[in-house]
Amino acid sequence: MATDYDTYQNPLNSRYCSPEIKHIFSPRNRFTTWRKLWVWLAEAEAELGLDISPKALEQLRANTRIEDAEFDVAAVEEKRRRHDVMAHVHTYGLVAPEAAGIIHWGATSCYVTDNADLIFLRDALNTLLPKLAGVIQRLTNFALEYRDLPCLGYTHGQPAQPITVGKRASLWITDLLMDLRNLERARDDLLTQFRGVKGTTGSQASFLAIFKGDDAKVDALDDLVTKKAGFAAAEISTSQTYSRKIDVDVVHALSSFGSTCERVGGDIRHLAMFKELEEPFEADQIGSSAMAYKRNPMRSERLCSLGRKLRNYSADVEQTYSAQWLERSLDDSAIRRLTLPESFLCADACLILLNNISSGLVVNKAIVKKRIEEELPFMATENIIMAMVERGYSRQETHEEIRVLSHEAGKVVKQEGKANDLLERIEKRAFFQPILPELAALIDPNTFTGRSAKLVEKLVQQKVQPALERYRDALKNIVDAELKV
Template sequence: MGDNHDTYQNPLNSRYCSNEMKFVFSPRNRFNTWRQLWVYLAESERELGLDISDEAISQLKAHTAIEDSEFETAAVEEKRRRHDVMAHVHTYGLAAPAAAGIIHWGATSCYVTDNADLTFLRDALDLLLPKLAGVIQRLSSFALEYRDLPCLGYTHGQPAQLVTVGKRASLWITDLLDDLHNLEHTRDRLMSKFRGVKGTTGTQASFLAIFKGDHDKVERLDELVTARAGFESAEISTSQTYSRKIDVDVIHALSSFGSTCERVGGDIRHLAMFKELEEPFEADQIGSSAMAYKRNPMRCERLCSLGRKLRNFSGDAEQTYSAQWLERSLDDSAIRRITLPESFLCADACLLLLNNVSSGMVVNKAVIQQRIDQELPFMATENIIMAMVERGFSRQETHEEIRVLSHQAGAVVKQQGKPNDLLERIQGREFFKPVISELPNLIDPQTFTGRSARIVERLVNTKVKTALERYQDALQNVKDAELKV
């Protein structure tokens, strides 16, 4: 109990991300994976004729799950040897004495450390992808529901031509679809990037010696281990490690997703500031310790914060890759122990937030209409001008009439804080009498949203539908994400 409260806890671990993602990068999963890789190596070497007994294989397979007591054994040995892999070779050998002499035969430390890391990257991507698909599905339902609800569009932070609430959500969906594609592409490429068995400098010299110069057997060993590990193929040429360029590409995809999170969260925060849209707010939730009335968008603020952190991991990966020397240097080790897990934990936390927010966004229709009413008269002036021109009036003369009235109405709004009275001013001018009867149609918000509803429908029924096909089983079980804090 003292360790929990007296020792720094990474908030990604203690507050933000899921248990399943935390397990992927946990010590237990790491060392279990190392042991499984040693089993794959021994089985493959035995299959190719090396003298490894059935008992050795049997004992190795019986102890692939590290026992709690073995963590301490390995820690004592690592302190003595200053080498984590050899400490676990020793510990595994105690559990499987018949195999103690052949564990790690011909391999270098990166056989287990790097192949395990690639496994974790694959498994972590497999956790993220269906979660992202679930968010896209929920936002698509939201977009369809509100596909024809007009609202103010904003360009340059200023009111612009009307869109719809659903059309705006379609922008978020489009970017998240790109993230889904990026992560899928990254995962698919990873399947042909296994390190396999390459030896200390990537020459496979140790394995060539074990197999008495038989190149075919060395290549076959690489293939067997790769297949047993669940990868499609291994890189032909590596150094002692897999290329840290792989980390760059994986984290680029995650960082790109992080920028989407900050963008989406920022949009919702702006709309919450306008009181048009709100994230879910629980019955007993407190928005401010001082101002009891407040409903702060804390989920989206957290989403922006974690998204910002996520998109900055790419720099760590790029600099680590470019700083590698020749066949390898160890200055990548400490930073990768931080960057790889934390980037995935951060992405996982962002997806939990997106799930939670998209499951219960509140649309304040009355406020949206109020804001439309305040700005629509200005936007309707082009329609009025066109209607007057159709009746033979000069466009320039009509434009000047409306310009003068618009500035007068604008002054009333901005300097007196009163409602926009432009339409009343137009109705009071004899000049506009020919179109007065048409004003209700000329200022109908539905006529200003263009193809917004159709665009949402087309996006959801084509790109979204196609993208989510492979996740149908997982999407049947999507649940509301419960945030810890």
Template sequence: MAAMAARPSRPPHPESSLSGMPTSLLTGDHDTYQNPLNSRYCSPEMKFIFSPRNRFSTWRQLWVHLAESEKELGLPISDSAIQQLKDHVRIEDDEFGAAATEEKRRRHDVMAHVHTYGIVAPEAAGIIHWGATSCYVTDNADLIFLRDALNIVLPKLAAVIQRLAAFAIEYKDLPCLGYTHGQPAQLVTVGKRASLWITDLLRNLRNLEKQRDEVLHSFRGVKGTTGTQASFLAIFKGKHELVDELDELVTKKAGFAEAEISTSQTYSRLIDVDVLHALSSFGCACERIGGDIRHLAMFKEVEEPFEADQIGSSAMAYKRNPMRSERLCSLGRKLHNFSADAEQTYASQWLERSLDDSAIRRISLPESFLCADACLILLNNISNGLVVNKAVINQRIEQELPFMATENVIMAMVDKGKSRQEVHEEIRVLSHQAGAVVKQEGKPNDLIERIRNNAYFEPVIPELESLLDPATFIGRCPEIVHKLVATKVKSALEPYSEDLKNAQVAELSV
């Protein structure tokens, strides 16, 4: 008889955790999931932007803007009502519980906060949210958060570019092996390679600046339930000009250049797509830069910072793992995947609005900025402590340069009257012989000695040393770096001059 299959284990009791501990005992912060972006990687200023206090206090500030503007345009709102709203813009700790209780009862977060705000501002309770729909606060607040978060990201990115520019200038003429297809190629310089990173980050800076400026001209303003402004037209007794003026007043008070003329119940989720595309592009650059540094660390040419007490491996005490660059790749990869959330959310919206965008945006918008912030902290920390191992770089050049110098030898022999095809064949034979010695015997590259000892090459023997000078293989690398920094970098960083005066080396929490 076949053995009876084992029965699946019974699921845990709903009042117990998987370990058998009663869930009633799991009450502390250490008993609940912590998002590592929040607990390990990000700055306090970015975490505050998307915090509950900032969110709900921003809602309240928007209600103040609305009430003030309605009063200025003639609606019967008392000075004391406005003052009470202003006095309680910052939501206090004890109000969160009241709002949560009300939301559980009403299943509506905005109305829960209208109720909670009205308790502390009773004279304004009847006019809070007058004429507005929920998206007046939720969507306008999200646009404020996008604007403010971009304004945190941009100076931090400028600081990284400034530091990498200084690094590129310092090493603009230090030759090193170039690589194409993962194979040694014509020499570049350490600074020239860094200029590739700078060029991409400058593009990221422009993309993010553009999106910040687009957001500044894309406020939702006061548009009503389906974007028709019908409720506000009713409040102002059919006076269209007052509705327009209300929209403009609120927009200006919120710090935006202008509002969209036509919206649905929400602002267009295409704005999220464009912003997250810019952040996604930055994430790609982070993974690319981190990957380059990891490869260079593997070659021992360039290494990221490594602290005195840092442990590279729990087992192998000698290791210097590039953990910062690995983390940068990991977070960069996560960041550039957020764009799909925004794309799919925008594409799936129905007519004037559907609520399937809400839950996903509560996750993807904050986490994309938190992820970008974490990447910037890493880039700042890494770029301020890059270690260049010149001896290793020179050693690796010496291993490969004889092969790269063959074209110089061929050209010199042709100048002496030899046939290029004939010289090429002589060099080809010697190169394969030297290659076999390196690959099969593990010995140093002896191609130059083979050339030196071959009578055929006697006409260029006196020139061999100059033909092997690494500085003759780097082309215009120093000039390229200098031109990039003196023109593109200088102009791009000019708007951030005050921020850069106070730029500091970012420290990692873990």
């Protein structure tokens, strides 16, 4: 007999994601949500005067959770009818016989499928947002801790003017704040984009017939169901489905977050390559099966991998939206079954990784200092030139002296593999005698980082704290994430 070990398992589901996000897109939650939608429809129709008995409503409410045995019943019916929604209408009617005749009254299949999907998108965004806030909080703590620690900046992949370790982390925070805003906007937009009750082609003709041409009651039905589902408003005009442009909007926000993940993971991997920064490494962890000494940045590598996958989901939803025909075509169905859940599972996996990485970043201060010292003599030349000019020496003449000595020192470093001896050359050159007493101050790394520390503090005060205020209670419950290999 085949077991789970004999069939393909999506690693997003089996290895990388949290139980809460997997539950949102689970069959149990999907079909239970369908039943809730049928309850809300029946309740609203009864409230507006349709002949639905209290007993029918009671049975519907008592059986909203689909039980294990009912999945088999629905599967048999779906095989016979070749229609999943009608299979579940039949299955629900068996446990709520008083309501069997009014389940799905006036609705089309997309009443449950599409409204349920909008509920899942909303709930999934609400699940991801506190996790993202938690990552931002952890990185903020890291940035504040190291806001004064000088390190090399890099432009074009080459050593550049020093910044601080905290200032570099503030770049990641800034981008993640944009992701937080994007996901919040997508969630907030959804709250006014419920499909509601629109009928087979979006004209509400079936509901107008049920209510004998009473426009006000059709509007009231739409509003009642929308409020019962927890949405502020329904979209005014839809086709048989809600516009797949909504999927584009939501998944774009997720994909944008994926690009941030790949960027942050890439930075950490580069810094690990320089030995300046390391992601968490557990006591018994093995970096390589052959090279026992290695501490591979496997978490950040996985973050880059999943971030790359996440940002590619945007193409799926764009192409699906643009391929829709008129009031609807079914070529969106199969791909959305994959893309919508997987994009959220992938984002969740990235957040788990970011949580884990940001909870234990290790700064190798000695290496950071050493790398600055290796490059600082070249970077200090501008300070030295300015100090000489202040004493009345020609800038051009000083520049030439520095240029000649810098090239000599550079040759020693690049061709002989020796330490940078530019400062020793400057000290021995009589031309620079007037500034030798202040040479140590001119090459102090802390004088090269500008306003790095203050910029970190300003970012935290003006952007991070206001953005995280609404997550204050949720942040109290954020715990360190554990990873599967």
